[in-house]
Amino acid sequence: MEENKTKPGVVLERFQDVVNRETPTILQKFVANLKPLLIGAAVIVAVAAGFAGYRMIQARTMATAQESLGVILAGNTGKEKIAALEKFLPEAPSGLRSAVLFELAGASMNLKEYDKAAGYWADLAARADGDERVVAKLGHAHALTRGGKAAEAVKELEALKQGAPEPFLVPLTRQLALAAEAAGDRQTALAAYETLAKSEAVGDRPFIESKIAQLKAAK
Template identity: 45%
Template sequence: MVENNTEQQGSHEQVTPTHSGQMNPFIEALVKHQKNILFGAAGLIVAAAIYAGFNTYSEKAEGSATAKLGTILIETSGKEKIAQLETLLGDSPSSVKPAILIELARTSMINADYDKAVEYWDKVAAETGSNLEFVAQLGKAKSLTMAGKAKEALAVLQGLSESAPESFTIPLNRQLAVAAEQAQDDAAALAAYEKLAQENLPDKQFIEYKVAQLKNK
């Protein structure tokens, strides 16, 4: 549907915010590319490149888990991928777990197992704290919306809007607009579309149409 298209377009248009303090380089790479992993059609390629780049990082156990993760990403799909990732999750050091959980969440969404995806996104947030918590909550909201739980998704997104980094305002407002419309909250949908209308986006004409449509309801 067109609404889904407008949610996805433009998610790469801003630069991911930087994070202060020392981070495990593996997690730092995930933070740097987090929007690509979550939103991009080429997310698998981006993720595989990140994982491959850290195959020799730190201790042998971490490097081995990272290498296994790269192999799973390339060679498996669907339920087989989920099963192998779950096994790897239990055997991996904590520094690699966020990457595995992100892929579990993403694969669950592809498999249309949205409730399970929500669980994995919650675990991503718990494992990484502030580093990937925001993007994990976006993933959770997207999963809830796709599961037909628009009101729950809207509540998550409205909570995020209070502290959203500037680089995430466009994907956040896209998701807000879609979730609000599905939840039949026209006021929230209009507010989100009006914010998007202020941006120079490729689907600006459609966004302006949605603004006019909602105002005339």
């Protein structure tokens, strides 16, 4: 019985009994609503505490995963690096998977495993948006070109060029020129090089002009 006196529900019930006997009707109605209000507040507090705990666990998980990724990148090279990253990818937090895919794509490119790199670039592009997606698409096209699939790269780059952010136009056009040339599409390659020649952001203008002359002579 003594325990019951300390329980909020019991105290509230007794308080309400007293109020019902000694207070006007309007005040009785207020007190009648007090119990669900207090219960609702308790639920909100409990949910907030649970959410805060969840966020804390997430932060700890991310920090641990970032540390694990750093160890992999610092302690592995070549095929060992790819194997370690591939093993880590399924268990990586969602917020870290793009970084892991980026590292896998770059490591595969370095080993000239272009088909594998193209797959990782494609996975990254599917997860990304904005500038990160453009970078992934450029990487994918580059992997296709180096992997002997230049015609596919040309189609992807031409589609990507529509609506691409201005800072990406020069590298995108350069990649399109190289892919088109590798695919034997001289007309597209020439148009891309001529576009580059008109840009003030191009630093290797003599090379661009020599490519234009070469492609025109080959017609």
